[in-house]
């Protein structure tokens with residue numbers, strides 16, 4: 695097997711980045727932080743596994759990773775081990791008992807937060823190659839539109855942009871969509887409205903975002919789904935357990951499973 699330290703040499707330029715035959719990476723993004731990206735990414739990957747799919751969850755929030763924290767796991771190998779040349783990306787994929795694999799980050803790891811563009815491209819290429827072993831890969835991104843996020847967003851099959859009903863969250867989601875669409879980064883941008891009291895409220899939030907995209911960007915991102923605010927989410931995060939393990943029948947759990955069913959059918 696190729697040593698991890700060789701990934702940069704193996705993919706020296708952006709033009710040579712390897713792409714899988716069929717793109718199957720779904721990026722989870724937002725403008726504003728704290729809207730539920732990490733929780734949603736975990737639950738989506740778990741929903742995929744429950745549906746019998748081979749799923750990989752990649753913690754792409756390189757500076758402030760917390761997939762491992764939300765699940766209470768301490769993997770032997772993670773992205774920091776890959777960057778340190780101690781493991782390949784494949785070796786860093788740890789099987790979670792929900793039935794899917796996780797490549798965890800390491801919160802506060804300065805090395806990951808400050809990767810050079812070349813190393814980031816190499817990492818992305820390795821991820822695209824590894825993705826061929828899975829039906830779906832979920833990529834949990836950091837908030838905002840800075841360089842790392844844009845680089846990881848590129849060439850994904852779909853990019854789900856999460857917003858809540860807060861005006862700042864909607865405005866920041868719009869800003870993310872604008873940059874992503876203008877630079878033609880992601881395959882298909884879709885919207886997820888999270889933490890709303892009901893379907894109608896979610897549709898109202900989506901409508902606000904849609905009108906701005908239609909008017910100023912001449913483009914209409916579809917609605918991937920609406921997730922209700924549900925105290926079971928907080929409980930499962932507090933217990934460091936996946937929602938689909940702890941509260942499988944909860945409202946938020948069924949909303950995420952419905953989103954996955956629609957995506958799996960449509961993409």
Ligand SMILES: Nc1ncnc2c1ncn2[C@@H]1O[C@H](COP(=O)(O)OP(=O)(O)OP(=O)(O)O)[C@@H](O)[C@H]1O
Nearest residue numbers: 727728729730731732733837889922923924927928
């Ligand atoms: N549907 C929901 N119902 C209730 N609470 C929710 C829901 N979704 C998310 N939350 C709350 O939002 C908090 C933030 O979630 P999470 O850490 O996944 O956001 P994030 O977008 O990944 O944040 P960051 O931008 O910092 O990475 C969670 O700790 C949880 O309490």
Ligand SMILES: [Mg+2]
Nearest residue numbers: 731732755760
């Ligand atoms: Mg997060």
